[in-house]
Amino acid sequence: MKALEVIRPGMLTTVQDSGRYGYQQYGVPVCGAVDGYAFTVANLLVGNSKGDACLEISLLGPCLRVLGDTVVAVTGADLSPTVNDSPLSMWEAVAVRCGDIISFGEPRTGCRSYLAIAGGIDVPDVMGSRSTYVRSRLGGLHGRPIRSGDSLHTGASRHPFLTGKLPRQYIPEHMAENTLRVILGPQHDRFTEKGIHTFLSSEYTVTAQADRMGCRLEGPPIEHRNGADIVSDGIPPGAVQVPANGLPIVLLADRQTTGGYTKIATVSTVDMPKVAQAQLGDRVRFSEIACSEAHQLLSEYRDTIADIKHYIRSNSQ
Amino acid sequence: MIYETPRFLPGGDSALFVELGDAIDPELNRRVRRMHLAIEAARLTGVVEVVPAYCSLLVYYEPRRTSPEDLVAALGLLSRRAEEQEFPRPMITEVPTSYGGEHGRDLEFVAGHSGLSGEEVVHLHAGRDYLIYMLGFIPGFPYLGGMSPRISTPRLATPRAKIPAGSVGIAGNQTGIYPEESPGGWRLIGRTPLQLFHPDNKPPALLQMGDYVRFLPITDSEFRLISEQLEQGTYRLKQYAFTERVNNEGA
Numbered sequence: 001m002k003a004l005e006v007i008r009p010g011m012l013t014t015v016q017d018s019g020r021y022g023y024q025q026y027g028v029p030v031c032g033a034v035d036g037y038a039f040t041v042a043n044l045l046v047g048n049s050k051g052d053a054c055l056e057i058s059l060l061g062p063c064l065r066v067l068g069d070t071v072v073a074v075t076g077a078d079l080s081p082t083v084n085d086s087p088l089s090m091w092e093a094v095a096v097r098c099g100d101i102i103s104f105g106e107p108r109t110g111c112r113s114y115l116a117i118a119g120g121i122d123v124p125d126v127m128g129s130r131s132t133y134v135r136s137r138l139g140g141l142h143g144r145p146i147r148s149g150d151s152l153h154t155g156a157s158r159h160p161f162l163t164g165k166l167p168r169q170y171i172p173e174h175m176a177e178n179t180l181r182v183i184l185g186p187q188h189d190r191f192t193e194k195g196i197h198t199f200l201s202s203e204y205t206v207t208a209q210a211d212r213m214g215c216r217l218e219g220p221p222i223e224h225r226n227g228a229d230i231v232s233d234g235i236p237p238g239a240v241q242v243p244a245n246g247l248p249i250v251l252l253a254d255r256q257t258t259g260g261y262t263k264i265a266t267v268s269t270v271d272m273p274k275v276a277q278a279q280l281g282d283r284v285r286f287s288e289i290a291c292s293e294a295h296q297l298l299s300e301y302r303d304t305i306a307d308i309k310h311y312i313r314s315n316s317q
Numbered sequence: 318m319i320y321e322t323p324r325f326l327p328g329g330d331s332a333l334f335v336e337l338g339d340a341i342d343p344e345l346n347r348r349v350r351r352m353h354l355a356i357e358a359a360r361l362t363g364v365v366e367v368v369p370a371y372c373s374l375l376v377y378y379e380p381r382r383t384s385p386e387d388l389v390a391a392l393g394l395l396s397r398r399a400e401e402q403e404f405p406r407p408m409i410t411e412v413p414t415s416y417g418g419e420h421g422r423d424l425e426f427v428a429g430h431s432g433l434s435g436e437e438v439v440h441l442h443a444g445r446d447y448l449i450y451m452l453g454f455i456p457g458f459p460y461l462g463g464m465s466p467r468i469s470t471p472r473l474a475t476p477r478a479k480i481p482a483g484s485v486g487i488a489g490n491q492t493g494i495y496p497e498e499s500p501g502g503w504r505l506i507g508r509t510p511l512q513l514f515h516p517d518n519k520p521p522a523l524l525q526m527g528d529y530v531r532f533l534p535i536t537d538s539e540f541r542l543i544s545e546q547l548e549q550g551t552y553r554l555k556q557y558a559f560t561e562r563v564n565n566e567g568a
Contacts, residue, residue, distance in 0.1 A: 021377075024368045025353075026514070026522040027452040126516050136456050136497055138516060186326035186334045231341055232453065232460070234368035234375025236328035258370050258453030266329030294330035295380045302381075 002067045003117055003154040006146050010062035010104060015121050015140035015152075016253075018051040020129035024257040030237070031131040031139070034212055034253045035112050035276035036269075037172070038076030040305060042116035044312050045073035045093045045166065047159030050305070052120030053130040055146070057113040061104020062146065066096045070154070071118040071161045077110025077277055078174070091171045093161035109174035110277035111210075119157035133254065134212075160316035170308055176282050178274045180250075181289045181297070182240065182265035187230060190262045191242070195223035199240075199264055199286055204248060206282045212254040214241070215275055217284065221246025222264065232260040238267035238275070240286070250275050268294040270301045319345050323352075323396050325389045328375055333385055335392055336373040341462060345372050346450050350527045351399045358402070361391050369526060370451050371460070409446060409529040411555035412494065412509050414485050415540040416442075420508035427470045427487060427504050441465045442485075442506065443532040446562055447492065449524050457496035457514025457522040461530060464492045476502035483509045485532065494530075496522075507532075510544040511554075529559045 016039070019032025033039030033056055040050045055062075061079045074081045074090050081088040082103050088094055096102065104113070123130050123141050132140025141150060188196060204219035228244040235241070235258060239251045243261045250267055252275065267275060268289065278284065289297075319338040326334040337352065338345040353369040356376065363383025368375040378388055416439045417424040428435045447461035454460075469490040477500060480486075484495045486503030495501060496513035509532075513523045524530060533555075535543070546552035 021366055023456075023521065024366060025452065025526070026456060026520060027454060027458050028456045028521070127521065135499070136514075138456070183327050183329055186328055186336075231339060231371045231373075232451070233334065233336075233370040233373045234328070234332075236332040236375060236377070238329050256454055257368055258451065266327065266332075269330050291327055291330055291385055295384075298330055298380060 001119070001154050001156065002151050003070060003119070004152040005065040005067055006062060006148055006150040006152070007065055007101070008063040009146045009148055009150075010057055011060040012058040013062045013146045014056050014132040014134065015053050015123050015130055015146075016056040016132060017053040017130045019253065020127055020131055020133075020139065023127050024234070027257050028127065028138070029133060029254050029257060031133045031212075032129070032253050033114065035076050035114070035273045037273040038112070039114045041091070041166070041170065041308060042073045042075040042114040043120070044309055045075070045091070045162050046071045046116045046118045047093075047157060047161040047316070048116060048118065048120050052116070052155075053123060054117075054121065055115040055152075057104060057115060059107045059111060061113060063101065063103040066098060066100040066102065067151070069095070069097050071095050072102065073116045074113055075116075076113040078108040079113045080105030080108060081113070089165060091166040092164065109279070111279055112276055117154050118159070118161065119154035122153040122155045135254070162312045162315055163317050164315060166308070167311065170304070172273065174277060175274075176279075177284070178271075178278065178282070179285045179287050180271045180274060181268045181294065182286050183268065183291050183294055184265045184288055186233075187262040188264050190225055190230070191264055192223045192225055195225075196264070198222050199248070200288055203283050203285055206278045206280055206284070208280050210278070210280070212252055214249045214251045214255060215278060216247065216249045218247060222248065224262065228262050229260055230262055232258045235259050235263070236266055238269070238272055239263045240265045240267065252276065268297060270294075270297045319348065323393065325392070327385070331380060332375055332377045333388055333392075334373055334375055335396070337396070338372040341371050341450065343448055343462065346448070347404075347527070348399065349374060351402045351404060352396060354404070355395045355399045355402045356392070359391070359395055361388070363388070370453070407528050407559040408525075408556055409531055409559040410524060411531050411533045412485075412511060413535040413539065413543055414443070414507040414509045414532045415535050415537055416507035418537065420537070420540065421485070421506040423486075423504035424506045427468060427506055430470045431468050433467070438468050438506065439534055441468050442492065443534050446559070447530045449526055449528050449530060451526050452522055452524070455496055455499060457524070459494060459513075459524045459530065461492050464490060466490055470504045472502040473504065476500050480505065481508065483511060483513070485509060508540070510540055510547060512547065
């Protein structure tokens with residue numbers, strides 16, 4: 001079913017789902033939505049399964065024509081979304097009609113917005129996922145960001161969707177200063193005590209070199225014991241890589257599967273949406289937690305998703 | 318070196334590193350591969366994906382279904398038994414490669430840097446079998462080991478914006494093949510018409526960790542012929558059981 005026509009594509013708008021798993025051993029990055037929370041909630045709002053494909057919209061959003069009556073939801077960064085020039089209410093299922101124009105304006109807060117549409121975006125399944133990996137031209141819509149003139153199709157949907165706005169407690173507020181909880185390792189022993197102290201006590205600033213692969217930070221250099229090179233190994237999501245210049249990079253969805261730089265720590269899964277939405281000039285600090293604490297937080301995060309699901313189910317039409 | 322017992326290191330709240338040593342070494346790499354096969358065969362509860370590398374494995378897990386403690390215990394047991402793991406006989410893939418000219422723009426530079434002629438560089442490069450230590454960097458990209466140190470050449474100071482798919486290059490004491498068009502700083506000495514990665518193939522990568530690669534010098538017209546055959550689906554890939562060459566020429 002044709003659902004949306006692209007009038008203007010925006011800066012970088014790609015089809016993403018929850019990621020491509022099982023192929024990292026062949027060098028295929030996981031990809032998927034960078035902000036897993038906003039992505040999941042967008043899907044739930046329109047009655048989709050939590051892993052259905054959405055549009056991930058970066059900073060300067062697209063202009064889209066609606067080709068059939070449907071329901072959409074926009075979550076994540078506030079990039080001034082509108083329907084026919086009136087503000088589109090975010091974190092809410094919005095009914096749109098054939099011919100309506102959904103557009104994005106000035107980026108207000110955050111970096112990445114998610115537009116879910118009832119039925120999910122229907123592009124071919126490539127190695128178990130619909131996510132786009134632009135670098136290798138894999139997945140999504142012909143392996144590339146959307147372009148003017150593209151039509152996006154959706155699967156069938158008769159699921160109910162939420163009426164009214166999602167309760168406030170489920171809507172994250174963008175903060176210019178964030179603390180990212182990290183688990184030290186795997187190569188924290190490759191840093192001096194002073195280096196670890198610098199990492200855990202300094203403020204770092206988000207630079208312009210931030211994309212789907214990683215977020216480069218600026219601040220006090222972290223001191224290595226004897227160089228930044230390791231024999232290449234795997235890279236988990238949220239890995240904080242510290243190359244020879246001592247400046248940390250938090251690795252995200254499009255990260256390479258393996259790498260040869262020391263990784264001082266890994267950001268906890270629940271704090272990854274904060275990295276996903278961190279804007280140029282935002283500040284972050286790192287604080288150490290135990291793996292068991294991270295698991296506790298992850299379990300609370302999943303309870304929250306279950307609560308949201310329940311709330312939507314009981315307030316749907 | 319190879320550790321006596323594996324080191325387990327955290328990779329965040331959903332992944333665990335299993336380090337078997339800290340070097341680039343064929344025996345250590347074989348152990349990694351054995352361990353990978355053992356983990357896959359054991360179907361450990363909660364393990365969702367394993368990424369083997371030179372001397373370690375990254376084991377992704379689902380924290381609702383297992384704990385790092387249980388995983389460490391199970392993986393420790395597996396590592397002690399990994400030696401019993403049946404090991405498939407390695408295969409070798411012939412990679413037809415057109416050296417020099419438009420396909421290998423840096424062959425002359427590598428020759429000059431090594432104090433050799435272009436032909437000697439080709440002879441040294443194609444005269445050895447290369448172990449595929451792992452795949453990574455780009456989908457289907459093989460990390461190859463075994464290049465003659467005599468043709469080691471530093472990377473370009475400024476990487477090229479576009480390197481064609483199939484390019485064979487040298488970076489320091491490593492050699493590799495670009496599976497897709499991409500930017501890169503490797504010194505290009507040749508190009509293969511083979512396609513190293515296709516999402517519809519099972520597995521999607523042509524070359525597999527633990528197998529070997531042998532470069533076979535071809536002419537430009539053979540390059541064109543093989544390209545046509547590949548397009549028509551009539552090319553027969555030369556892949557056979559690996560036996561160690563008696564003399565790695567020019568070692």
